[in-house]
Amino acid sequence: MEFDEVVIKRRSVRDYDASKEVTDEQLKELFELVKLSPSSYNLQPWEFIVVRDKENKKLLKACANNQQFVEDASATVIVLGSTNPLVHAEEISADRVKKGTMDEEKKKKFEENVKKIAENKPEAMLWTAKSTSLSIMTLMLAAENMGLATCPIGGFDDECIKKEFNIPEDYEIMMLITLGYKSEKQSERPKRYGYEDIVHLEKFGEK
Amino acid sequence: MEFDEVVIKRRSVRDYDASKEVTDEQLKELFELVKLSPSSYNLQPWEFIVVRDKENKKLLKACANNQQFVEDASATVIVLGSTNPLVHAEEISADRVKKGTMDEEKKKKFEENVKKIAENKPEAMLWTAKSTSLSIMTLMLAAENMGLATCPIGGFDDECIKKEFNIPEDYEIMMLITLGYKSEKQSERPKRYGYEDIVHLEKFGEK
Secondary structure, X not given: OEHXXXXXXXXXXXXXXXXXXXXXXXXXXXXXXXXXXXXXXXXXXEEEEEEOOHHHHHHHHHHOOOOOHHHHOOEEEEEEEEOOOOOOHHXXXXXXXXXXXXXXXXXXXXXXXXXXXXXXXXXXXXXXXXXXXXXXXXXXXXXXXXXXXXXXXXXXXXXXXXXHOOXXXXXXXXXXXXXXXXXXXXXXXXXXXXXXHHEEEOOOOOO | OEHHHHHHHOOEOOOEXXXXXXXXXXXXXXXXXXXXXXXXXXXXOEEEEEEOXXXXXXXXXXXXXXOHHHHHOOEEEEEEEEOOOOOOHHHHHHHHHHOOOXXXXXXXXXXXXXXXXXXXXXXXXXXXXXXXXXXXXXXXHHHHHOOOEEEEEOOOOXXXXXXXXXXXXXXXXXXXXXXXXXXXXXXXXXXXXXXXHHEEEOOOOOO
């Protein structure tokens, strides 16, 4: 599909055809685009648990305010943000050195900065939230382009999900994203603030 | 452009043709797509300061570790996240009630939840970081589709930017995004972790 059309057509969908499945091939196609999202220092702090099993979706629904569409969607994706930026740091800096985009001075600065993020838990949370959310937007648009509908969910019981899905301590749950085939008669798109509302020119308050 | 092609072609660009300009018409086209990004409760906590004036770009560069490409890009966008979810709350809930997607019970729950976020500063920061970053990804992809290159910048002096660009207290700077015409010979794409690395099936650690 044309890019603009994907953005314009994407809506948050809460009514799914529970009988349809999302295949491994579709997931692979989807996440091979998701992975191309940019991230802070290219550290890619994102991981995804794709929940398709009926019983597991029920467990997830129970951790997500019992919202029925978590179960009805073909899959619900648990988006994890790693709060430890050190995990990928060595591999990613070695890759950049090899490709000639990082010299010794830059590498030192990179290591210092990454260490600083790792040592400060609230900063690490913000750091992973930003990069991971970039990948989530790619996921939702790429899904739309594949004929799949999504809905981002921000409200859930972290501890419940962490326990039920064996999530290690150094990951936080950033969002849930339902993924499936929509069955709904689409409601009218909710209000969006437009260019005049959201864009300032040069300084805050100037149009 | 086809959606997949946009995602695959997008790269973070640090070398710009400083002689080329981004017009008001291009900005309008860009942000009319950006605004269609989803956000928590549809509260759209994003605002953007587009800096194109040479002197202002120099000010911004000085607040951003003197990175030359902040000045060379046709524009650098200061992405603001509102940390006060109450600002749009009334208008957005009224819109949903009008369109029949929110009843009185849902409205009450919405108001409670939004108030809770507003009262907790670290939570409000995370809340705005996630929604605003969704809009940033749309911005970067939409720019690519328009033939414009971007680079997200996460390292800068907040206080310096807030002062120079008259940014009110209840906004935080989420990222800077350069926007312009690339001049660089593209380096090799840095390593991305693939499907097998980032996707778990059903529970953490299962493939």
